[in-house]
Amino acid sequence: xxxxxxxxxxxxARYAAMGAAVGAFLGGLLGKQTASTGAALGALVGATxxxxxxxxxxxxxxxxxxxxxxxxxxxxxxxxxxx
Numbered sequence: 001x002x003x004x005x006x007x008x009x010x011x012x013a014r015y016a017a018m019g020a021a022v023g024a025f026l027g028g029l030l031g032k033q034t035a036s037t038g039a040a041l042g043a044l045v046g047a048t049x050x051x052x053x054x055x056x057x058x059x060x061x062x063x064x065x066x067x068x069x070x071x072x073x074x075x076x077x078x079x080x081x082x083x
Contacts, residue, residue: 012050019046 023042028035 008051012047015046015050016043017046019043019049 019042020039021042023038023040023045024035025038026042027038
């Protein structure tokens with residue numbers, strides 16, 4: 001539980017920093033005020049993306065490993081029974 005919270009917090013921070021950098025760069029092409037606004041908006045978008053990224057990645061890994069629920073069409077070829 002604590003590990004999950006730390007992973008989520010680190011993911012939010014990482015994507016917020018990347019979003020802020022990209023937003024500041026794009027806003028900086030137009031001027032100083034737009035650079036700071038772009039950084040704020042980029043950080044918000046990055047943090048939102050980082051909030052959902054760990055859960056999506058863990059679910060995808062569960063499907064790949066086969067430990068998750070069986071979803072038709074996502075099985076690997078090796079696990080299909082011969083017809």
